[in-house]
Amino acid sequence: MTGTAPSVLLIYTGGTIGMIENPETGALESFNFDHLLKLVPELKRFNYDINTYSFDPPIDSSDMEPYHWERLARIIERNYDHYDGFVVLHGTDTMAYTASALSFMLENLAKPVILTGSQLPMGMLRTDGKENLITSIEIAAAKNPDGTAVVPEVCIYFESDLLRGNRTTKINAEKFNAFKSYNYPCLGHSGIDIKFMPRRIRKPNVNQPLKVHYLFDTNVVVLTLFPGIQESIITSVFRMPHLKAVVLKTFGSGNAPQKTWLIDLIKEANERGVIIVNITQCQSGSVEMERYETGRQLLEAGVISGYDSTPECALTKLMFLLGQNLPTEEIRRLMKTSIAGEISIEE
Ligand code: ASP
Numbered sequence: 175m176t177g178t179a180p181s182v183l184l185i186y187t188g189g190t191i192g193m194i195e196n197p198e199t200g201a202l203e204s205f206n207f208d209h210l211l212k213l214v215p216e217l218k219r220f221n222y223d224i225n226t227y228s229f230d231p232p233i234d235s236s237d238m239e240p241y242h243w244e245r246l247a248r249i250i251e252r253n254y255d256h257y258d259g260f261v262v263l264h265g266t267d268t269m270a271y272t273a274s275a276l277s278f279m280l281e282n283l284a285k286p287v288i289l290t291g292s293q294l295p296m297g298m299l300r301t302d303g304k305e306n307l308i309t310s311i312e313i314a315a316a317k318n319p320d321g322t323a324v325v326p327e328v329c330i331y332f333e334s335d336l337l338r339g340n341r342t343t344k345i346n347a348e349k350f351n352a353f354k355s356y357n358y359p360c361l362g363h364s365g366i367d368i369k370f371m372p373r374r375i376r377k378p379n380v381n382q383p384l385k386v387h388y389l390f391d392t393n394v395v396v397l398t399l400f401p402g403i404q405e406s407i408i409t410s411v412f413r414m415p416h417l418k419a420v421v422l423k424t425f426g427s428g429n430a431p432q433k434t435w436l437i438d439l440i441k442e443a444n445e446r447g448v449i450i451v452n453i454t455q456c457q458s459g460s461v462e463m464e465r466y467e468t469g470r471q472l473l474e475a476g477v478i479s480g481y482d483s484t485p486e487c488a489l490t491k492l493m494f495l496l497g498q499n500l501p502t503e504e505i506r507r508l509m510k511t512s513i514a515g516e517i518s519i520e521e
Contacts, residue, residue: 188232189265194297235265259314273339391496428461444476
């Protein structure tokens with residue numbers, strides 16, 4: 175924080191990375207984050223100013239809520255001018271949701287916000303936590319010769335790959351290689367050196383100050399279609415009181431069964447102002463509703479394309495836009511616009 179040494183704020187929210195095995199019981203317990211240096215003495219070898227901030231108590235990321243995202247954004251906003259970059263230690267289970275949400279909240283971000291975690295606790299011999307932490311800190315501190323940040327984005331760094339946060343999905347519950355970005359290539363890769371891919375990294379508008387948006391609206395639902403899905407199920411979902419938006423996970427390139435009751439329910443919800451966003455159940459690729467009749471009928475019923483969005487991103491983007499209290503038409507327009515590099519469409 176002082177002098178010319180790069181400065182990084184490490185924010186610990188919880189999750190496996192900050193756990194240690196109790197030698198007597200074998201159970202995993204959160205360690206006191208103030209003792210981080212004892213567990214990772216390698217950090218001293220960085221010539222960086224590293225300060226830490228810990229959630230108290232730390233939380234398993236399954237307990238993450240939008241108010242935790244707000245808390246994270248507030249910590250970043252308050253400390254923005256004092257640090258070159260931020261590393262957020264987070265449980266892996268919902269890391270992709272938090273990364274997506276932060277990417278929308280932190281408008282005009284010009285500094286790195288790198289989320290990382292681990293599959294094995296830091297205190298274990300074969301932990302992946304140390305490498306993930308150390309490299310994330312290096313990425314958060316990395317600067318171009320002109321002093322600007324190399325990666326001014328919200329990213330997830332995990333097991334050698336630096337990924338755009340709002341493009342990332344957790345894909346594995348046990349392997350170290352737990353995250354993937356199917357529809358956007360990695361922004362960097364660590365091997366002997368950390369290699370960045372500058373052309374894939376967003377360029378911030380340096381003339382605009384950071385603007386943080388805080389509010390979310392959680393009157394949203396993710397609905398996955400499947401062969402045999404019943405009318406009564408869809409009816410109760412679409413007619414839920416207060417419902418404002420649905421992420422509809424369809425087949426292939428955005429297709430749904432050609433059932434009159436389904437299309438009628440969608441039309442009716444759309445007319446009531448419920449925003450219905452179509453994303454594919456496939457891990458990779460994009461929705462193209464014009465391609466088949468089974469997709470076109472959705473388009474005609476008022477469904478909008480989520481393009482190649484991840485489910486985590488489509489959901490958090492809707493919660494974010496609804497929280498900004500914008501008119502429905504504006505939310506529909508922004509869902510079809512890339513606002514933080516989250517969908518593959520002209521910006
Ligand atoms: N359940 C843990 C969490 O997401 C798993 C992890 O950290 O990897 O907080």
